Amino acid sequence: MQLATKAPKAMSRPTDLYVVKLLGKISEGKRVMSCRKGEKVFSQGVHADAIYFVQAGRVKITVVSSSGKEAVLALLGPHDFFW
Numbered sequence: 001m002q003l004a005t006k007a008p009k010a011m012s013r014p015t016d017l018y019v020v021k022l023l024g025k026i027s028e029g030k031r032v033m034s035c036r037k038g039e040k041v042f043s044q045g046v047h048a049d050a051i052y053f054v055q056a057g058r059v060k061i062t063v064v065s066s067s068g069k070e071a072v073l074a075l076l077g078p079h080d081f082f083w
Contacts, residue, residue, distance in 0.1 A: 020037065051081060052083060054077060059075075059077075059080070059082065060078065075077065
């Protein structure tokens with residue numbers, strides 16, 4: 001899974017070429033990260049300070065209740081955003 005941070009919010013399912021051009025224009029604050037399967041990008045309760053754009057792979061968004069039960073909120077793939 002590869003993620004690029006600091007991408008704009010207002011996009012839904014853009015084409016690959018459009019994404020490459022758009023992300024290429026973001027010069028400040030952008031960072032590409034590669035994560036392994038099962039690796040946490042951030043944890044519940046931690047202040048979110050970035051917007052993540054999924055370039056490749058899949059991301060599972062989960063929440064854990066006070067009793068310890070985990071619920072899947074979303075499954076994201078290429079061209080999806082989360083924050």
